[in-house]
Amino acid sequence: MKVLLSWLSEFAPFVGTPDEIGDQLSGLGLAVENMVAIGGGLDGIVVARVLDLRPHPDADRIQLVNVDAGDGEALQVCCGAFNMTVGDLVPFATLGTTMPNGMQIGRRKMRGEWSNGMLCSPEEIGLGVDQDGILILEGGHTVGQPVTEALELSPDVLFYLEVNPNRPDAMCVAGVARDLAARQGVPFTRPDPSPQEVGADAAGRVAVEILDKDLCGRFMVRILDGITVGPSPKWMANRLTALGMRPINNVVDASNYVMLELGQPSHTYDLDAVQGGALRARRATEAETVATLDEVVRTLSTKDGVIADGHDTAIGIAGIMGGSSTEISASTTSVVVEMAWWDPMSIASSARRLGLRSEASARFERGADPEVADLAMRRFAELLAETGATLAPGVVDVRGVTPASGTIRVRTSRVNSMLGTDLDRDAIAGLLNSIEFTAEPAGEGGADLDVIVPSFRPDSSTEIDVVEEVARIHGYHRIPRTLPRSAITGGLTPYQADRRVVRTAMVGLGLDEVMPVPFLAPGDLERAGLDPDGVTVTNPLVAEESVMRASLRPGILKTLAYNASHRIHGLGVFEVGHVYRRPAETQTLPEEREHLAVALAGRDAGAAVEVFSALADALDARDYRLVAGTTPGMHPTRTARIEVGGVVVGHVGEVDPGVLEAFGVGERVGWLELDLETLLGLPHGGRPYRSVSRYPSSDIDLAFEVDETTAAADVGSCLTAAAGDLLVDLALFDVFRGAPVADGRRSLAFTLRFQAADRTLTDAEVAEVRQRCIDAVQGSLPATLRG
């Protein structure tokens, strides 16, 4: 929404500089996105006539224009716009002009051709920013005349406001002025025109019928005669242009002007073109068509509202766009003016379904004021009277259903307990009355208020809505700031604290944290060797972002490939992030888990195992087992499943070379992926303290020959179980293949340290436990002790 300071000032005697007013508007919740001074600083810009247009010999996007700026001489100008024709009058910035944006106009060459000034767009002379091309000046102007004089421009300030969806009242100049007047404490006055009424009564000339009272809450029409379609007065055209609407003709412009000023959209029909002398508001029939003003034939559904004529033919889409069959034309002499109130939800869904949004629909879907039609009609007639139109007596006003406005009980105590203020009842009433809410004490001497909300505030229907209005008009900045003391002990959950340990461990291992987007392209899961049936986005902007990841692997492999394409190899990275899968059974939401993944480019499965064991150490989760076995997308002979306390928490190893190839990763990739939620949910940490023994320890070495399918971890577990409490340390210190060990077998050499807490172990004790270990391994595994 844009407003002009001069227009606002027609409603109240505002004080303050434009900057101060801008701050006040922002403080009222009408955020000033931009503020520009217009209509001033145009010295040196004059009316010029286009004498000749020809292509620039050396540039496609520039043409050469000869203009006469008042001295009869042809001046050559280079221009990037192509919307002018010979004979047009245009604004021309002469040499030496300083434009409103500070640009200096000097004589310069553009691709070898001289340019002796600049032709101006509406934006360049501060007439709004929504039009392309050079401003073509309508009407008879004198060449050489200052453009401010020709256009009747005067200095003004244009505010660009961001209006929230709950503020339909602020979608018009009067509404903004009302708020500002309340903030400034100056009286707000609405116009109250009473144009003279002449001619035949409207009631006998057009009938109105509302067939769907939920769709149409009010349908008021009046008739104006003596219409001469022509240009609007300059002052009106300037204001419309400034607010971003293109002036069209006096009838359409007056309609737009009233909408911008009072928030009431209207539609004008050529009375003679309305068949059957009637207008009817109803829902469309299935597949009913109507040709709209933009000359498109629209096919409607039964949810859309239409205005039909006396023959029940649809002649416009309710609240969104009128039809071409009854459009005002040069031959129009009498118009029917419709000022209606449409159900916001119906308009919103129709506008969305039809992909058709207009200034009118934007206002109806937020909720227009059902009670402003009478005033808006009179204002419209007053404006059109400037070009000779007269208002016929009689108002045809039919009502449907509009939101009921009841009385809201507003407790003074509630206002203060919500806001932290100390306002008394009358102060609250004063604030509310200043924005035309009616606030009366509830009962004789009561502490509370009964508030009636004005018809232009459909958003305000409960006590808390009114509390917000009190806060807004009082000023958020005037509410004392207090800091509540938390009633609880803050902190991270154990899971969140552990997750930090995980990250710290990863960073300590030299790994960088990555954060790829969780969207994948179709086929990515399959390329990664995973189940291709992932959770899918039904309305993606691009196909590349249509599948939700079921594993962190595709995203990280893309990251490796991306870095490799910048000659960055050997990446060691980790990611903590959610993965999503279709749930096994019917449940409200897809399966979503937080995973940790580690990728070690250029390193093998062993490096990935080391990362896992370091992590297990950091989390004190030592009761884990690596069990040989692969999982989709992983290297079939270099992968192990990780079990903690018998529960599978993930996999470690290397990514399948075929997958790497599919993602364009040219290095071996060590990989670890864990379901963090499962892992951190299992018992870990909190091991009881074991005092350090002061007695000497004894070390023995045992080497076993085993085949390649026997896991070193299984030999280790067997030793641990057999050795019992005396074992304080066990390490695999050598793996040997080759003669004299037979082919297909290897030697695994372990060192075991024994120690008792309460005595020095005797040689006999050590020998006994040694023998137990040997017997256990040879007895339960295909292993033989090496001599």
Added chain:
Amino acid sequence: MTPDLDQHLADAATAIEAAVDLDALRTVDADLLGKQSVVTTARKALGAMDVEERKVVGRLLNEVRSGIQERLEARRTELETAARSEQLESERLDLTELDRGRRLGHRHVVTRTWERLEDLFVGMGYTVSEGPEIEDEWHNFGALNFPPDHPARDMYDTLYVDHGEPGSTLLRTHTSPVQIRVMEAGGPPIYSIMPGRVFRSDTADSTHMPVFHQLEGLVVDRGITFGDLAGTLEAFTRAYFGGDFTSRLRPSYFPFTEPSAEFDIRRPDGTWLELGGCGMVHPNVLTACGLDPEEWSGFAFGFGLDRLALMRHGIDDLRELFRNDRRFLEQF
């Protein structure tokens, strides 16, 4: 005899000085003080002497012997020192040659920002809550007081997924649904922040991503006021950005808060920056979560987390956060 011993001491001194290393010195030591040495031999001969002579020669021998020992000791120290410095010299290293730039890994800048914010609010007595990224329509909109088909839903460019009824399951458009989950999970008092990943149907550019992060805050307790909200955000602003920053609230609109506000911060240079939205928890939201709005009141706030990361480090393109170029990652 006497001149002989004097000469012997002088010769011994020469031999000791001539020992070039500790091995040579040990040989000299054996020659001068061993069983076959002049001193030992002379001592053996003492027995044959009369008392007086023995006394004189004995003293003399002792002097010579200790003279030799002193010289040996001095030479040993000298040689040991030389040997150690030779050893040390042979171990000389150019440490700059050994600095190969061993590096630790780097937390992602979003994680660093996330954890910094967590620490700040934990210090203010808040817990940290999380929720699913794929949400149902109720938690993302319905419970947050967005009526069906309400135009306010258009403020969010929602991405939906193929789960359940069409339109029933979506990628959460904000962290606000976690408010609902926190209130459903347990009653007040609630002092919690909810950092998390959110999604919008947006084309990636320097300030937009279809995926980004937010931090939500929720306080529900008895007697919580709008003034508490303003004071909390002011305390946060000063703690996070610095004491020379300040904050303001401007009226705004969100279906799930009322009164609603935009939360701006003022930089030391006097310019304002819009940071996020906030407001008093709407009574309908409390009711939807089974809380009596007459008994409990609360405030909520939310802002973009990525933007704070960009601001702190002067990063000018949001897309960098998700590109994962190592040259970017290792700067934080």
